[in-house]
Amino acid sequence: MPRLPPSVAIGMCLLLGLCLPVATQSNATLVEGVIDPVNRYTVNYTIPIQPFPGLLSNFELRPDHGENSYVGTGRLIGRRALITGGDSGIGRAVAIAFAREGADVAINYLSVEESDAEEVASAILSSTSRRLIRLPGDLRNETFCYDLVSRAAEELGGLDILVNNAAYSNISLDIRTHSMESFNQTLETNIYAPFSLSKAAASILPAGSSIIFTASGIFQSPGPALVDYASTKGFIVTLSRALAAQLAPRGIRVNAVAPALVLTNFLSTQGMTTEAMRAIVEATPYGRVIQPVELAPVYVGLAESAATMVSGSLWSASGGQG
Ligand SMILES: *[C@@H]1O[C@H](CO)[C@@H](O)[C@H](O)[C@H]1NC(C)=O
Ligand SMILES: *[C@@H]1O[C@H](CO)[C@@H](O)[C@H](O)[C@H]1NC(C)=O
Numbered sequence: 578m579p580r581l582p583p584s585v586a587i588g589m590c591l592l593l594g595l596c597l598p599v600a601t602q603s604n605a606t607l608v609e610g611v612i613d614p615v616n617r618y619t620v621n622y623t624i625p626i627q628p629f630p631g632l633l634s635n636f637e638l639r640p641d642h643g644e645n646s647y648v649g650t651g652r653l654i655g656r657r658a659l660i661t662g663g664d665s666g667i668g669r670a671v672a673i674a675f676a677r678e679g680a681d682v683a684i685n686y687l688s689v690e691e692s693d694a695e696e697v698a699s700a701i702l703s704s705t706s707r708r709l710i711r712l713p714g715d716l717r718n719e720t721f722c723y724d725l726v727s728r729a730a731e732e733l734g735g736l737d738i739l740v741n742n743a744a745y746s747n748i749s750l751d752i753r754t755h756s757m758e759s760f761n762q763t764l765e766t767n768i769y770a771p772f773s774l775s776k777a778a779a780s781i782l783p784a785g786s787s788i789i790f791t792a793s794g795i796f797q798s799p800g801p802a803l804v805d806y807a808s809t810k811g812f813i814v815t816l817s818r819a820l821a822a823q824l825a826p827r828g829i830r831v832n833a834v835a836p837a838l839v840l841t842n843f844l845s846t847q848g849m850t851t852e853a854m855r856a857i858v859e860a861t862p863y864g865r866v867i868q869p870v871e872l873a874p875v876y877v878g879l880a881e882s883a884a885t886m887v888s889g890s891l892w893s894a895s896g897g898q899g
């Protein structure tokens with residue numbers, strides 16, 4: 578095999594990400610306004626185990642959805658957004674960020690999650706002059722999905738952002754005993770609902786609108802326990818890309834977000850113990866769990882009008898981990 582000149586070898590090694598060591602400790606002092614992602618959250622979080630859909634009131638220490646930390650800079654002034662699963666987790670962080678960026682927001686959630694939705698309303702109404710509309714209901718009902726989109730548009734005076742974020746999962750380690758009812762609920766919530774919502778939204782979204790899907794890094798590296806959930810996330814990634822191609826000529830952008838493990842209500846319904854969560858996140862490059870608020874800038878960036886050429890993209894994981 579021919580020997581490559583050192584400069585070419587180093588260039589190739591950088592290109593392929595094969596250079597070792599990958600990280601060296603820098604002693605540089607952080608400049609004001611620059612945040613070190615590794616050390617932003619140093620708290621050793623615990624996670625409760627609770628049945629679906631879970632409530633934030635069962636957390637000993639709340640995840641950060643930006644209630645006291647997200648500061649907007651006017652990136653979504655005048656925009657109108659519908660967010661499913663907007664009462665907690667990623668959806669709550671996105672609702673708060675969108676409102677702080679100047680958007681009016683409608684959130685959907687299950688009626689048993691009303692106490693979580695009330696907290697979103699108070700976080701938004703106490704800090705902004707934006708509107709927050711609560712539209713509870715079960716997305717497994719196709720008619721409800723169509724009604725939800727038209728009611729959101731009616732209440733907000735139009736709609737130009739749809740965030741398909743709500744999801745269901747029921748852990749199962751053995752396909753032989755995997756309940757078909759549970760499988761059905763996963764598909765109805767994670768596949769049929771976003772499809773119906775996007776279908777309804779496509780009829781009313783003006784050019785310049787944005788549809789955003791919450792996928793998950795799990796679609797690339799599925800484990801043994803979330804077989805149906807992981808598969809629906811793969812579907813969502815492909816749906817998002819296909820819709821991006823279909824809706825591009827109409828000026829509607831479509832993107833998906835596929836994060837690694839995020840500290841959410843949803844996670845607390847997946848039978849994951851605090852020890853299991855810590856073991857997983859310790860193996861990630863950042864070595865810690867993602868807080869919902871840390872994903873908010875991604876959704877804001879995908880929604881904002883300036884992102885005219887951002888469509889068909891997948892924002893994947895964080896810290897390089899799938
Ligand atoms: C950082 O500081 C330590 C201790 O002062 C020193 O040993 C190390 O070489 C420094 N690293 C860099 C990258 O400057
Ligand atoms: C977090 O808690 C676990 C269990 O108590 C402990 O082993 C670990 O060292 C702690 N990590 C940090 C960063 O405090």
Ligand SMILES: *[C@@H]1O[C@H](CO)[C@@H](O)[C@H](O)[C@H]1NC(C)=O
Binds near residue numbers: 718719720721724
């Ligand atoms: C489905 O949604 C529609 C519209 O919101 C509602 O009228 C109907 O009662 C719902 N069906 C069920 C079974 O909840």
Ligand SMILES: *[C@@H]1O[C@H](CO)[C@@H](O)[C@H](O)[C@H]1NC(C)=O
Binds near residue numbers: 747749754756760
């Ligand atoms: C969740 O899975 C368990 C075990 O497979 C099953 O007993 C239960 O009925 C499922 N839950 C739902 C809502 O289908």
Ligand SMILES: *[C@@H]1O[C@H](CO)[C@@H](O)[C@H](O)[C@H]1NC(C)=O
Binds near residue numbers: 717761762765
């Ligand atoms: C899934 O469940 C719904 C009720 O929620 C039912 O109408 C539908 O027929 C079920 N589909 C399958 C394939 O079992």
